[in-house]
Amino acid sequence: MIGRLQGQLLEKKAPEVLVDVNGVGYEVLVPMTTLYQLPEIGGKVTLSIHFAVSENSQALYGFYDKKDRELFRTLIKVSGVGPKMALAILSGMETDQLVSCVMEDNVSALVKVPGVGKKTAERLIIELRDKLKTWQVAHSPLAEMEAASQPQAGGQGSNDIVAEAESALVALGYKPVEASKMVANVLRAHSVTRSEELIRLSLRSLSPA
Structure with a gap:
């Protein structure tokens, strides 16, 4: 293995x-x-x-982090959650954000992930709550990265960047129309020069605060 x-x-x-x-x-x-x-x-x-x-x-x-792999393995043990959905969940929110959603019964945040309906979100909360009690919600290193890498003014996303971002969102389970709308909304508010940044901002717009 x-x-x-x-x-x-x-x-x-x-x-x-x-x-x-x-x-x-x-x-x-x-x-x-x-x-x-x-x-x-x-x-x-x-x-x-x-x-x-x-x-x-x-x-x-x-x-990148063993903690994320551990949570991924915990997610796929939940009834009705496969690797693709688990990947989408961990793409839409950081590990600590997901733990917070479960511990706070935040169904509305979970259903924003493609493929996660209300029943699945409720099942995630019920089946994960006890397993995640020992997790410590701490400041994520990724949050520090985001604060230090805000998009710079004056940039402009190319057609290639937009296409790559939309393709990635579709691969995560979002419908093409949804992906296009998410990307367009980000570009209206930000100047983006890298596809990774465009994907991050698109997903972040759906993540819990």
């Missing part, structure tokens, strides 16, 4: 990255919260891996 990958980042196209490990390229699905923390193409990367095997496929899911 693969539990960790360390190598060179060759490609980064949300929600998938390609990592070269001694000449072997591994395709890894990552949540957006991990994607934001990865180096530029060509940089060295280390990911904690969850190896998922089903009747029809095999897939690697990668996480």
Whole structure:
């Protein structure tokens, strides 16, 4: 079983990255919260891996933080929640935000994630509440990154950036029309020069405050 990958980042196209490990390229699905923390193409990367095997496929899911992998594994044990939905949940909110939603019975925040209806959100809260009691909600390193990397004025998103952002949102489960609307709303309020930033802001607009 693969539990960790360390190598060179060759490609980064949300929600998938390609990592070269001694000449072997591994395709890894990552949540957006991990994607934001990865180096530029060509940089060295280390990911904690969850190896998922089903009747029809095999897939690697990668996480920058072991804590995120632990929560991912906890999520997929919930009835009705598969790896794709768990990835979407962890893309739409940080680990500590999700824990807060569960502990505060915040159904309205959870149903904003594509594929999560009211019944699934309620099931998540019921089944996760006891398991997450020991988690400590702390200031996330990602929040510090966001504060230090606000979009600069004067930039303008290219068609390629918009297309890549919309494609990533669709891959996470949002309908094309929803993805286009989310991206358009962000571009009306921000000047964005990178697709990762556009994806982050789009997802953040749906996340709990």
